[in-house]
Amino acid sequence: MSTGLNRLRGRTALITGGNTGIGRAVALAYADEGADVAIAWIDREPEALSLVAAIEARGRRALALRCDVTSEAQVVAAFAAVASAWGGVDIVVSNAGIQRPQPITEMSVEDWGRMMSVHLRGNFLVGREAARHMIPRGRGHIITVCSQLGYIGRENYTAYSTAKGGVIAFTRALAKELAPHGILVNGVSPGLVDTGFDPLSEEVKAAHAASLPLKRLGTPEDMTPAFVFLASDEARYYCGQLLHPNGGEIMP
Numbered sequence: 001m002s003t004g005l006n007r008l009r010g011r012t013a014l015i016t017g018g019n020t021g022i023g024r025a026v027a028l029a030y031a032d033e034g035a036d037v038a039i040a041w042i043d044r045e046p047e048a049l050s051l052v053a054a055i056e057a058r059g060r061r062a063l064a065l066r067c068d069v070t071s072e073a074q075v076v077a078a079f080a081a082v083a084s085a086w087g088g089v090d091i092v093v094s095n096a097g098i099q100r101p102q103p104i105t106e107m108s109v110e111d112w113g114r115m116m117s118v119h120l121r122g123n124f125l126v127g128r129e130a131a132r133h134m135i136p137r138g139r140g141h142i143i144t145v146c147s148q149l150g151y152i153g154r155e156n157y158t159a160y161s162t163a164k165g166g167v168i169a170f171t172r173a174l175a176k177e178l179a180p181h182g183i184l185v186n187g188v189s190p191g192l193v194d195t196g197f198d199p200l201s202e203e204v205k206a207a208h209a210a211s212l213p214l215k216r217l218g219t220p221e222d223m224t225p226a227f228v229f230l231a232s233d234e235a236r237y238y239c240g241q242l243l244h245p246n247g248g249e250i251m252p
């Protein structure tokens with residue numbers, strides 16, 4: 001049974017990295033708003049299967065697809081699976097990401113490359129496949145997941161900050177390229193979100209919360225209104241914009 005306002009009724013969504021954290025909350029919010037939701041993940045299968053059950057309990061259809069966003073073949077197959085099952089993809093949330101803070105002096109070339117691959121190659125492959133599926137239909141919503149570190153950077157997050165800066169630029173360029181096709185590309189740029197899966201200590205999180213104007217960390221559910229809005233018809237005049245649920249940490 002849907003508990004939302006049915007703002008996404010009849011739509012289909014594909015969320016990469018959808019089994020945990022922010023992606024999981026967005027998947028449930030989309031189902032509450034009436035959408036059928038496919039999630040793509042790579043490792044944590046039990047979380048993916050429990051999420052499928054939760055979406056179906058809301059009366060919506062769900063698909064769990066094992067898909068590494070750095071694999072061209074797997075991304076192509078994931079979109080094909082959704083199109084085959086449901087006739088097309090209306091909403092894509094390019095959310096898959098990794099956070100591996102480390103001093104630059106300890107970072108290997110492989111560490112750096114993996115960060116760029118998941119975020120930059122991953123967004124390219126997902127964005128390209130989304131465009132290929134949406135252009136013939138003349139409509140669609142693509143939502144990237146950026147980070148305020150892509151604006152301000154943070155010590156020990158050089159690779160992550162660099163990659164997210166790239167995702168911000170990708171979002172804006174793709175928005176301009178796809179707008180003539182009726183496809184809206186926008187992004188969400190969260191502040192620090194307490195997902196239970198992040199690599200930070202409780203002390204670091206408490207200190208960060210105290211530094212924020214709103215005096216607490218974000219929750220995955222704090223992020224979902226931005227994702228619902230950008231996927232809805234109400235976002236019809238938003239193109240290449242980023243929304244910033246971040247407790248007031250930065251105000252770009």
Ligand code: NDP
Nearest residue numbers: 017020021022041042043044068069095096097147192193
């Ligand atoms: P989680 O670790 O909870 O979720 C990350 C998701 O990405 C998981 O579902 C994971 O799948 C998936 N994933 C990782 N690598 C790949 C890959 N190569 N292919 C497919 N899926 C992959 O993190 P969050 O919810 O915190 O992060 C979600 C997004 O939000 C990320 O892009 C992150 O950078 C961004 N973000 C997070 C913030 C935060 O403070 N938490 C702040 C700002 C941005 P699996 O579980 O199977 O490994």
